[in-house]
Amino acid sequence: MSSEFVRPDGRLPDQLRPIKMAVGVLDRADGSAYVEQGNTKVIVAVYGPRELHPRHKASPEAAVVRCRYHMAPFSTRERKSPNPSRREVELSKVIKDALSQTIFLERFPRTSIDVFIEVLEADGGTRCASINACSLALANAGIPIRDLISAVAVGKYNGHIILDLNDEEDEAAEADMPVAIMPSFNKVVLLQLNGVLTEEEFKQAFDLAVKGCMEINRIQRETLRSRYLSIKGEENEDV
Amino acid sequence: MSSEFVRPDGRLPDQLRPIKMAVGVLDRADGSAYVEQGNTKVIVAVYGPRELHPRHKASPEAAVVRCRYHMAPFSTRERKSPNPSRREVELSKVIKDALSQTIFLERFPRTSIDVFIEVLEADGGTRCASINACSLALANAGIPIRDLISAVAVGKYNGHIILDLNDEEDEAAEADMPVAIMPSFNKVVLLQLNGVLTEEEFKQAFDLAVKGCMEINRIQRETLRSRYLSIKGEENEDV
C-alpha cells in the first residue's frame, strides 16, 4: 500500500476514522449501543428473545432474527422519506443474515430477537457501523453470541485500496466492499462488492478489511469492558 | 359578550346554527344517526358489541372501541381523496377516546364496538357534529352509556368569542376549540385548541362551549324521545 497517498480527510489508506462506542444508551430496550465512525452515527436497540406475533411466523426450532435498518430523515444530504427504500430493505436483510450467524438461535425456539437500527447521520459505512453497534447491543442485552461481529468497508479510490470510506470517498470510488467477520472463528458473515476490482485488487482489499475488522473488534471489546469508550478525544458528545 | 357583533351568516356570537337530528336512519347497522349543523352533514353507524378479529386485539377485560372518522370525497370544497388523511386519523382517535368515556365497556369483554362516521358535507364543526351523532347512534344501538355526550366548537373570530363556527369563520379565526362534555357528570371528554388564546379568553370561550353543549344535549334528548326532530323548520330533507 502506497503509504504516501493521503486521503481527502488527511487519513492514510489503511487508517480508520475516529471511533466512538457506547453500550446501554437506552433505558427501555433489552440492549442498546451507539457507534460513531467519523460523522456516521448509528444507534441500535435489541428486544428479545420475546414471543413472536403472529405465531405462524415463529419457528419451533430456533429464534427468528428480525432486523430493521432505517435512516432518519435528517441523516442524509437530501431529506430521506421515512418510508423504507429498497436499499434499506436489502441492508436489513444482509445485516440480519450476518447477525443470525453469531446468535445461539437454537436456544430460544418460538421467539424473535428484534434488532432495530437507526442511522442518525450517514457519512459512509453505515451498514458496517450498524453491525458493530448490533454486536454490542446483543452483548448488552445478554443474548448469548458465538463472537462479537466486526465490520468495516474497504474500497478502491483513485486507484488506491483504502479502508473505511467516508461518503465523499464512496461517491467517487471505483469500488466499495463492506466486510463483516467473526474474528475468533475466522468467519466472513457479510461480504458485498459494489464496484469493479481485479482478482488481485480484491485480495489486497479483503486483507485490509480483515485487518480493519480486527482493530474494530479490539475497540468493541474494550467498550464492553468499560461500558463506555471514546477514542481520540473527540469533542462531540455521545447520543 | 358584545351582543351587537353580527357574524357573516347573521348569527349572534352565542348562537348555534340550525340543527337537525334523526336516529335509526340505516337498516343494517345496530344503531345509526344523522346530524346536520348548518350545512355540515354527518351520518354515523354503530356495530356491536361484536366479536373482534384478529382476536389478539381484543381485551379480556373490556370492549374495545374502534372508530373511523371519514370524509366523503364530495364533502369538501376541493375533492378529498378517499384515503385517510393524517387529520382523519387524529380525529378518529380523539373521538374514540371521548366515546370510550361514556360506554360501559367493562360489560362487554372480548368484543369490539365499531363506530363508523361519514362526513357527507363539511362546513365546519364536523368532529363535534360527529360526536353528537355518535352519542345518538350508541343510544339507538341500545349500548349502555353513562351519558349522552354533546359537543360544539367555540372560537375567536375578529377578536370576538363565538359559538359553533362554520367553515368561513373557521378559516379566518384566531382560534378554534372543539369541546365535548358529558353533562350529567360535568365531565369534559374532548378538548382541543387550535389557535391562540389568552387565559382570560380561554375561560370565556370554554364557558360558552359548555352552554352550547347543554343546548345541544337538550336537542339530542328530544330526538331520542321522538326518534326524529327538525329544529327551525328547515326545508332540507334528512338523508
Added chain:
Amino acid sequence: MSSEFVRPDGRLPDQLRPIKMAVGVLDRADGSAYVEQGNTKVIVAVYGPRELHPRHKASPEAAVVRCRYHMAPFSTRERKSPNPSRREVELSKVIKDALSQTIFLERFPRTSIDVFIEVLEADGGTRCASINACSLALANAGIPIRDLISAVAVGKYNGHIILDLNDEEDEAAEADMPVAIMPSFNKVVLLQLNGVLTEEEFKQAFDLAVKGCMEINRIQRETLRSRYLSIKGEENEDV
C-alpha cells in the same frame, strides 16, 4: 355475417387467431399451462388444494379459489407498473368466479386452490386466453372439474360482428364482449359487455362467441391428449 369483410390482419369475421397451447410447462407448480392466441401470450400455474392461511379465510364446506390475473411490465405497449391495477383486480375476480363454477370445490373443504396468471404479452383477449389456460392448468394439476371452460371475445368493429379481437381491433371497436362457457353443460360462466350493442347484435355476437368457444374447446381437448399442440405451424417457440 358478411363473409366479404376482411379484418386488418386478413382474418374473416368468424376466424380465430392462430392458437398454441401446452400443459405442464412449469416444474414447481401442481399444474400449469401456456396459451398463445395471436400475439397474446399467457402462462398459468395452479397450486392446491392446499392449506389456507390465515385459517379464518378458509371455508369448512368447500375449497376457496384464489386467483391473480397479473400483467408483466413488458407485456403492454407502454410499460405497466407491476402494482395491480383496478382492471387487474376486476379481471381476477371474474376469472375466479368462472373457475369456481367448474371445480368440485365441495370435495376439498378448508383448502385453497390458487390460480396464478401472468400475461406475458397482451395483444387483446388476455382474459379469455387466461381462462383457456386456467382450464388446462387445473386439468394438468389433476383437480377434478366438471368441464373444460373455454373462452373467447366477440365484438363489433366497423359495424361488423367479429370473433377474437386483437388489440388493434379492440381499441377501435364499438363493443367487446368476452364470453366463457362450459360446453358440456351449455353454461355461460363469464359474460361481460364493454360497449354498445342492440339486442339483435347481441344475439348475433353471442352465438358467434359460443361457436368460437366450441372450436377452442376442441383444441384444449387435443392439447390435453397430446400434452402439446401447435396449430397452423407457427415458427414461434412456446415459453
Added chain:
Amino acid sequence: MKTFRVVSQLVRSRIISMLKEGSRIDDRGLLDYRPIDVKCGLISRANGSAQVSIGSTKVLAGVKVGIGEPFSDVPDQGVLAVNAELVPLASPAFEPGPPDETAIELARVIDRTLRETKTIDLKSLCIEPGRRVFVVFLDIYVLDHDGNFIDASALASILALLNTRIRKFSIDEGELRYEEEYVPLPVLHTPVTITLAKPDDGPFIVDPNLEEELSLDNRVCISVDELGRICAIQKLDGSLSVDEVFEVVSIACKTAPKLIEIVRRESGLDAGS
C-alpha cells in the same frame, strides 16, 4: 366478502321454493322493483348529488368537477373518474380500507355504462388539448346494503350527473374564463342498470334484496339506455344457460324504461315533473 352466508339454510330454502311457485318473500312480483326513493342535490358543496333508496338499500352519489390532465390517448376530452366505496356503515360485511374487488367491480361496471354510451359529452370539457381538461369525479357511496347496490348506484350516478351544475366557461385564446352563471353538465343519455338473479332451478327475478342475493346462486346485471341499447353486461355470480342469456337481456330491455322514467321525472327532464 360474501364468503360467509349470513342467511340461514331455512330462509334460503323458503326463498327458492316460493320462487318456484312464482312468489317472493316480500310479496313482490318477480319482475318488480322495491319502492324507489330519490333525493337530488342534498350535498351543497358537491357540483351534483343524488341519493337513491331501493327498499332499504341506500346509495349516495356525489359529483365534483375539477381541472386536471387528459388521458394521453384522448388529449382533447375531459376525464370521467368513477370511484365506489362500500363504506362500513352499510353492512357488517364491509370493512374499512381501500376498495376491494367488489367495490372495484361496481365502479367499473358503472364507469363502462357511462363511458360506452358517451353519456357525458367529454369533448365539450376540454380546456387546452393535451394539457388541461375538466375532470368529472363521480363518487359512489353505498350507505345501507340490503341487496342490489349496483342498480341503486347506477340510478344515483346518472341522477347526480343530471343534478350537476358547473360555472359557465369560455376559452379565450387558451385562457379559461368563468362566468357567474351555472350551467348543467352536458349529459346526453340516461342509462340504467338492471340486476337479475335466479336459483339454479327456478325463474329470474329483478332487484334481489339481500336475503335473495345470498340465497340465489346466479346473478347478472345489464345496463340499457333510453335508446334501448345494451351498454354493459356483467355476470356477477354463478352461471347462466345459453338460452337464459337471451332471456336476461330481453327482461332487462323491457324493464329499463320504467327506471329511465324515474330518472327523467326526478331530474326534471320530463316537462311534466
Added chain:
Amino acid sequence: MKTFRVVSQLVRSRIISMLKEGSRIDDRGLLDYRPIDVKCGLISRANGSAQVSIGSTKVLAGVKVGIGEPFSDVPDQGVLAVNAELVPLASPAFEPGPPDETAIELARVIDRTLRETKTIDLKSLCIEPGRRVFVVFLDIYVLDHDGNFIDASALASILALLNTRIRKFSIDEGELRYEEEYVPLPVLHTPVTITLAKPDDGPFIVDPNLEEELSLDNRVCISVDELGRICAIQKLDGSLSVDEVFEVVSIACKTAPKLIEIVRRESGLDAGS
C-alpha cells in the same frame, strides 16, 4: 398501542395512593419535571438538530430545509412539515411501520403549537410566490419512551429550529442566489408544551413518567409561548371536570416559563448563557 397496561395493579395502586398524599414514586414534587438534558447540533448533516432527555425519555429532532411548492391557499409562504416517528427502539409497544394514530397526534400537536403562534416567519421563506418556497422539514424521533414524549418532543423541536442555520439567500429578479454565510432560521417565538395527568380522584402532576402515564387515567397537554399565550390544547386520555380544565390551564401557564428558560439558555437566546 397502550391497550395492554404493562404496569402491574400493585404499582398502579401505590402510585395513586402516594399521589393522594401528595408524593410521587420518584420523590418529585407534583409540579416538578424530571431532570432535563439538552444537546444541540449533534447531527452535522441536518440544518438543525437537538436532543432532549427528560429523565430517561429521549427525543431527537432534526430539521432539513429544502425547496418545494407552497400550499395553494398561502402561495407566498414557506412550508412547515412536521413528522413524528415512534421508532421501535424506544419501546416494546412501538412497532415498525408508518406512523400510527399516537405518532400522528404527536406530530399534529407540535405542528399546531408552532403554526398557530407563527413561530417560524414563513413569509420570509418564499422564493417565488405560488411556485417555489423553502420547506422546513421537522422530523421528531422518539428514541426512548419513559413517559411524556410530547413535552420532550416540543422542547427538542423548538431547540432544533433555533439551532437551524440556512445559507443566506437573496432573490434577484426571481433568481435565488445563495451567499457563503449561514444565517439562523427566522424563529420568532419559543412555545413549549406541558403535559399533566391525574388519577380519577387525586391531584394533577406534570411530566408523568411511563409508570405514572400508565397508572393515571386522565391526561392533557397544553402549549404556552413566551407571551403567556395558550397555543394548543389536547385532551389525551380520560376526562376532566369543568373546573379541572381551568386548573390545568393555570398550572400550564405557571409552568411554561421554567421550560422556556431552558430553551432560551440552551439555544443561546439569553446573553448570560
Added chain:
Amino acid sequence: MKTFRVVSQLVRSRIISMLKEGSRIDDRGLLDYRPIDVKCGLISRANGSAQVSIGSTKVLAGVKVGIGEPFSDVPDQGVLAVNAELVPLASPAFEPGPPDETAIELARVIDRTLRETKTIDLKSLCIEPGRRVFVVFLDIYVLDHDGNFIDASALASILALLNTRIRKFSIDEGELRYEEEYVPLPVLHTPVTITLAKPDDGPFIVDPNLEEELSLDNRVCISVDELGRICAIQKLDGSLSVDEVFEVVSIACKTAPKLIEIVRRESGLDAGS
C-alpha cells in the same frame, strides 16, 4: 420465505455426504452447471426479451425503453431501472404482493452488476440534459424456481439487453427525432453471475439446484465480466472462512468465461453463431 425447509432431513444428509465424496445427487460435477437453454425475442411488444432455463429454473427478462427524467446527480445520462418479481407461479414459497427482501436483493445484485461495469452506455441515452433521457426498464420475472434464480436472472438480463432494439434517434436543436430504422441498445459488456454453495464441512459447488440450495448452509454469488473483472459480490446465506473467500472468487473467475460464451453465442455477438 425460506424459513420452512421443504427438503427433508434425509435428502439433506444425502446431499451433504455425497458432496463430501465429490459427487452430486443429479450426477453433475461440482463445478458444472445444469443444461442452459436460451430463447431470445419471445415478447414482441417488449424492446428486448430473453428467457433462460438452467435445468428447470426458468427466468424471463423483458426490456422496455421509455422517456423520463434523469437522476439529479447524473443529469446527462439515461436511466437504468431494474425490477425483479418472484411471481407466485414459480414456487409455493412465493406470495403475491410487492417484492420482498429476496426479490429486492436479486434486483439490486443484477443492478449493481450492470451499473458498475457500465454495461449500458447510459451517456448515449441522454436527450436533453437534466430534463429528458431514455429510461431502460429491465423487468426480471422468475417463472419456475428450482434453485439458483440469480444466475439465471443475470443471464436473462444481459441477453434481453443485447436483444433490445430501439428506434434510431437524433437530437436536433433539443428536438428528438426518430428514424424508421431500429438499432441495438448500446451494450458494452457481458457480465454474468456465478452462485456457489457449500455445506459447513465440504466442497463448493456452482449452480445449486433447489434441493441443494435448501440443504447447504453457505451461499455466495459473484459477478464477473468478459474482462475478468469482479463486478459484484453478495454473500447470500451462512458464512465463509477467510480462505474460502479467495477460493470462491477464483472459481467464479474460472467459470465466468463458459457463461459468457453462451451469452455471446446466443446473442449473435460471435460471428460463428
